[in-house]
Amino acid sequence: MTSEKRPWTALYPNGLDPEPAVPFVSLVDAWRARVDANPDGKAIAYFDGVLTARETDELSDALAVALAARGVQRGDRVGIYLQNIPQYALTLLALWKLGAAALVLNPMYRRAELRRLVDDAEIVGIVCADTAVAETADTVRDSSVRWILSTSDLDFQTRDDARVFPSTDRAVAAPDGDLVELIEQHRGRRPPHVEITGDDVALLAYTSGTTGPPKGAMNTHANVLAVATTFGSFVGLAAGDAVFAVAPLFHITGAVINATLALVHDTALVFANRFNAEVALEALVEHGVTFTIGSITVFNALYETPGAEARHFASIKTLYSGGAPIPPATVEKFEAKFGKYIHNAYGMTETSSGVIAVPPGRRAPVDPASGTLAIGVPLPLLDARVVDADGADVEPGKQGELELSGPQVISGYWRNPEASAATLPDGRLRTGDGAIIDRHGWVYLVDRLKDQINVSGYKVWPREVEDALYEHPAVHEAAVVGQPDDYQGESVVAYVSLERDAHATERELVDFVRDRLAAYKRPRRVHIVENLPKTQTGKIRRSDLRDRTIPTPTA
Missing domain, CATH: 3.40.50.12780 (ANL, N-terminal domain)
Structure with missing residues (x-):
């Protein structure tokens, strides 16, 4: 396949064959x-x-x-x-x-x-x-x-x-x-x-x-x-x-x-x-x-x-x-x-x-x-x-x-x-x-399609919100999910665990991302938990969080 179809080959390490023969x-x-x-x-x-x-x-x-x-x-x-x-x-x-x-x-x-x-x-x-x-x-x-x-x-x-x-x-x-x-x-x-x-x-x-x-x-x-x-x-x-x-x-x-x-x-x-x-x-x-x-x-x-x-x-x-x-x-x-x-x-x-x-x-x-x-x-x-x-x-x-x-x-x-x-x-x-x-061939994984959150018709990708939360020095791990909302259809909700000996409040974290995200992407609630649920291979299980019953967001 030509480099036009595979522009990423220009980013390969020097000498790497883009079409190698598998010898066995x-x-x-x-x-x-x-x-x-x-x-x-x-x-x-x-x-x-x-x-x-x-x-x-x-x-x-x-x-x-x-x-x-x-x-x-x-x-x-x-x-x-x-x-x-x-x-x-x-x-x-x-x-x-x-x-x-x-x-x-x-x-x-x-x-x-x-x-x-x-x-x-x-x-x-x-x-x-x-x-x-x-x-x-x-x-x-x-x-x-x-x-x-x-x-x-x-x-x-x-x-x-x-x-x-x-x-x-x-x-x-x-x-x-x-x-x-x-x-x-x-x-x-x-x-x-x-x-x-x-x-x-x-x-x-x-x-x-x-x-x-x-x-x-x-x-x-x-x-x-x-x-x-x-x-x-x-x-x-x-x-x-x-x-x-x-x-x-x-x-x-x-x-x-x-x-x-x-x-x-x-x-x-x-x-x-x-x-x-x-x-x-x-x-x-x-x-x-x-x-x-x-x-x-x-x-x-x-x-x-x-x-x-x-x-x-x-x-x-x-x-x-x-x-x-x-x-x-x-x-x-x-x-x-x-x-x-x-x-x-x-x-x-x-x-x-x-x-x-x-x-x-x-x-x-x-x-x-x-x-x-x-x-x-x-x-x-x-x-x-x-x-x-x-x-x-x-x-x-x-x-x-x-x-x-x-x-x-x-x-x-x-x-x-x-x-x-x-x-x-x-x-x-x-x-x-x-x-x-992108045009250079870099791949950006936004999210599983089923994880996309629909807020009043606007699409929100959880990872973008998670990355904003990770910029806070107290955040150890973060997971964002959509929760049913009678007014917006879904609202953005975050679950966060903190670094050892670190301290942050839910309100502090909500305010922290305020200047980093558009209004519709901001989490309405941030829940601080001891640990996030994970698979045996270390992936955070958003589905477990999505199914949790929590109070309806009020702010």
Whole structure:
């Protein structure tokens, strides 16, 4: 496609190919090429434990043999129900070597919410923590699950940090076996060769269900490879780098831009279990982390951790935040404290994670009309446009719906042709996100279209109001929603949490934004709360706030 159609290529890092060839058919091919190139390079780090690429390949081979003995075949789905630990990566590789797909499961899910995904995906087995065996077995009883393997978070390290491991007592393994013991039993053996195509599903990742029941996005080997290839080259990932898996691997960002990105490049994948800010800061230093991507909640937590200093980020080349655009004020205060700029990135489960990002070394501009910080520019191979309600292109700088297409975009949802046809007409992803693309190719995410607030016929985008609130030094997090109003149709209402030891009143915050926003955009009420409701990946749940019953605004 010409530069006229993709003006953003002029903003790419020097030497970046806007039309790169993806050199491998499958993730297994990419992994094996990485092992062959540097078998003794560090592949996995977990506290004081380290595995080389050769060792990781050997262990995942053994696990693949064990899974094949349990009947796992090409096309099967297997659930991974774990925190961010080395066994996650080993299980991914083992499944891919067999041509099977990993159903990534949030370890916080319980009973009905877990069973719903298990049944929809019809998984044949599940790998869970040894502490979760009893409840998992009860949850999946009489389902398609034929076996349960368990594993301990304590394996592959000896430090036993009490901040992460409250107990060093090991739970009883699942009756079908302990994952590490099975690996040892089959060590030295290789699984049978399976011919894998780019169309084989690598990851089955379910959407969060914000627009209806969760849907299983079929992220194929080709989809995931396209993202791992383009994002890796875009951020300048180099041999010997270290990628910190701070995003949960049950989420598409963690599974692809943390785990897979590191595995298919000659880089170390650093694990630290479930996120703990103190432990994360130490891991950055100990393992010389050069790249990570996490939610803004993670960066806020790091910022607030006592003792956090610029030295903790000395090895970092690039930091990225995904999940939600970062308020400009948050970026500025983080950089002032640590000397590192947080780059925005954007992706969806349906795009196999990150496909739009701020180029390294560049600073995201702010849209003068909305005050929104750009989420970046489309990565190589991606076509992005903004369309109106009829699907026609809108002019640069005008608002509409963001539509994406390219090899990163899934072909459809698992056994859900109706949803596939509605969201992916002709292979083009209708994201549901309100956006602007300026004449240079910068993309500004205004908001989910359904989050738009209608005040007396005027349209208000929540993020513009939130960004104004973030400029107040006492504001830690902010969320803005529309609430029914008999007079205006909807009124703007804000929920705010404050920085530690900071103080502000609701009236003070209302007055603060008065000079920053048009009258119809100003919040009629500001509610100060201890914490804002969030998803497991750190996104603020505006829907929870929208449904709250509050007094009718009077001022």
